[in-house]
Amino acid sequence: DTGVSQDPRHKITKRGQNVTFRCDPISEHNRLYWYRQTLGQGPEFLTYFQNEAQLEKSRLLSDRFSAERPKGSFSTLEIQRTEQGDSAMYLCASSLSGGDQETQYFGPGTRLLVL
Amino acid sequence: AQSVTQLDSQVPVFEEAPVELRCNYSSSVSVYLFWYVQYPNQGLQLLLKYLSGSTLVKGINGFEAEFNKSQTSFHLRKPSVHISDTAEYFCAVRGWGSARQLTFGSGTQLTVLP
Numbered sequence: 001d002t003g004v005s006q007d008p009r010h011k012i013t014k015r016g017q018n019v020t021f022r023c024d025p026i027s028e029h030n031r032l033y034w035y036r037q038t039l040g041q042g043p044e045f046l047t048y049f050q051n052e053a054q055l056e057k058s059r060l061l062s063d064r065f066s067a068e069r070p071k072g073s074f075s076t077l078e079i080q081r082t083e084q085g086d087s088a089m090y091l092c093a094s095s096l097s098g099g100d101q102e103t104q105y106f107g108p109g110t111r112l113l114v115l
Numbered sequence: 116a117q118s119v120t121q122l123d124s125q126v127p128v129f130e131e132a133p134v135e136l137r138c139n140y141s142s143s144v145s146v147y148l149f150w151y152v153q154y155p156n157q158g159l160q161l162l163l164k165y166l167s168g169s170t171l172v173k174g175i176n177g178f179e180a181e182f183n184k185s186q187t188s189f190h191l192r193k194p195s196v197h198i199s200d201t202a203e204y205f206c207a208v209r210g211w212g213s214a215r216q217l218t219f220g221s222g223t224q225l226t227v228l229p
Contacts, residue, residue, distance in 0.1 A: 103161065104217060
């Protein structure tokens with residue numbers, strides 16, 4: 001078990017383009033979370049899945065953002081029509097429901113820069 | 116809903132000196148508390164957590180934290196820091212019940228000076 005992995009680690013895009021990030025959780029973890037971290041701030045919750053079901057979404061998750069976890073394993077986060085304000089680190093975390101009081105383990109993040 | 120306040124945005128300290136990073140939280144329900152560390156351009160690594168039981172919890176790299184319910188605090192301490200402890204430290208809280216997400220403080224940059 002190598003922990004939570006995210007791909008790509010860095011992404012530079014032009015305003016208006018679409019981007020997609022991938023997260024692979026720890027293999028036995030059924031809960032998966034997305035957070036966004038801007039410079040100098042702590043991570044802010046975006047959304048979370050239990051298995052393939054998206055159970056909660058933050059008000060931060062505008063209509064341009066969509067997340068999926070089609071088979072209850074890996075997840076993708078897509079941002080459509082990117083804006084400069086989307087520049088941030090996007091962090092993925094996973095946990096096991098009922099286990100270890102659902103401690104969340106984080107991946108290395110995807111750093112997005114929108115020009 | 117929960118909120119977290121990390122009272123110091125930057126803490127410089129000399130190598131081998133003790134350090135305390137302060138964290139206060141607000142919540143209408145009982146909470147779980149966490150400290151994470153973030154090295155430059157990396158994700159968050161769990162340092163320690165308070166779930167229940169003993170209010171003094173020990174974590175990795177010689178860090179410990181004490182849960183104080185009356186003062187709603189969860190301060191992080193280390194008796195002797197090393198250069199390699201230089202990083203950003205985040206306190207986080209999760210309420211009992213249905214809410215699953217973590218609420219983070221704004222972080223404390225610990226800089227250990229030679």
